[in-house]
Amino acid sequence: MRAAVVVPGGQYEITEVADPSPGPGELLLRVTACGFCGSDLKARDAMPAGTIMGHEFAGEIVGIGTDVSAGAGADMAGWRVGTHVAVLPALSCGRCEWCATGHVIHCPRVRLVGLGGTAGAFAELAVVTAAAAFPLPPEIDPRHGALVEPFAVGLHCVRTGRLEPGEDVLVVGSGAVGLTTIAWARARGAGRITAVDPAAIRRAAAESFGATDVLTSVDQAEAGAYHLVVECAGRAGLLDACVTAARPRGRIVLAGVTIEATPFQSWAALMKEVSVGFAVYYTPEEFRTVVAAFGSGLIDPAPLLARRVELAQVNEAFDALARTAASAKILVEP
Ligand SMILES: [Zn+2]
Ligand SMILES: [Zn+2]
Structure with missing residues (x-):
């Protein structure tokens, strides 16, 4: 062959x-x-x-x-x-x-x-x-x-994040993992679905997959607003911004792959009692x-x-x- x-x-x-x-x-x-x-x-x-x-x-x-x-x-x-x-x-x-x-x-x-x-x-x-x-x-x-x-990767992200209908979701990164996560958040009845990506072509794709609003940077996300934050960008240093965007007792799922160390402010996460999980395969x-x-x-x-x-x-x-x-x-x- x-x-x-x-x-x-x-x-x-x-x-x-x-x-x-x-x-x-x-x-x-x-x-x-x-x-x-x-x-x-x-x-x-x-x-x-x-x-x-x-x-x-x-x-x-x-x-x-x-x-x-x-x-x-x-x-x-x-x-x-x-x-x-x-x-x-x-x-x-x-x-x-x-x-x-x-x-x-x-x-x-x-x-x-x-x-x-x-x-x-x-x-x-x-x-x-x-x-x-x-x-x-x-x-x-x-x-x-x-x-x-x-699409199974995206489904695994929303299931790992225990998304419930009506909840607000922030999806950081609108590559293929971000897009399929958005599609599943939509299919599972999420409320607001905010997509983040610096590239305009990816933000447009995110909207066509079901994002309700888009941002160029995670730092622009409304603080304390999201039940679930899914990090699909695979870049170190995003966790603090994910914690900021999460509601108290919110869930954060890291699905992006990076081999760099990513220090974060555990204090901010502690005071909100967020859960941080990981999703792969x-x-x-x-x-x-x-x-x-x-x-x-x-x-x-x-x-x-x-x-x-x-x-x-x-x-x-x-x-x-x-x-x-x-x-x-x-x-x-x-
Ligand atoms: Zn692959
Ligand atoms: Zn086995």
Whole structure:
């Protein structure tokens, strides 16, 4: 099969590699579409040469391994060649306490797809465990299956923040995580949804995803006004401003990724008794919820799709992602 593999120097090479084959409990997928994301950009230089990246994807089942009984599709009359699925890109053991409670990302044996754990989907074919595959009903455009993952991130943020209908939410950063968080806050009946981003193109996107008002900086947010603040920017030094914007006993969820230390005024947080939580990845239940929301029309994934490219354009698409402030997704269709 053709695949985009990481080569030294931070580029991809489109090359022929051996076709993967499904082992016990696994499915072989022909990749329909795979999205690029900011974490690909951050992780690429750390990936060993030969890595196949790509973790936001959907595919059509073209092969079924032995002993495939687990997983969402098995509940619905078994797995079948030709079924389109979205993939939860964390392959876990299925037996430990974390898998049993749905927190698969904390499984001690988890393998992250496309981020060095197991081969990803910037390739014509990919192998995943059946438990990580979520069938797409026919009313969902198979390509939109690649957008289940980013919308699951947003759902995980609002669920981690225990958002209740009517509550006011501040979303800091309007990249893909911010936008899908806004979409879910809207779908879950939030009151005011204020989006923050310095880039005008992202503020406009935030409004189209359901933000009721937009700001260029978190420092402009009304103090003490928000039940829930979700930090999706991944920049150090934002926590104090999040605490200022939160109501007493408000919740703050940090979902942005940064490796910088971020000191904060614990006194201000103490006097408000805010809760600070963190959100990463998602649960299988959240994946199912997103698929159902696409199917019912509760969530329209289409605005998150910017454009589609071929495998041969992977380097060009990566460069575009690094340059632009736009937060909609480029999908590779191998
Ligand atoms: Zn991602
Ligand atoms: Zn496990």
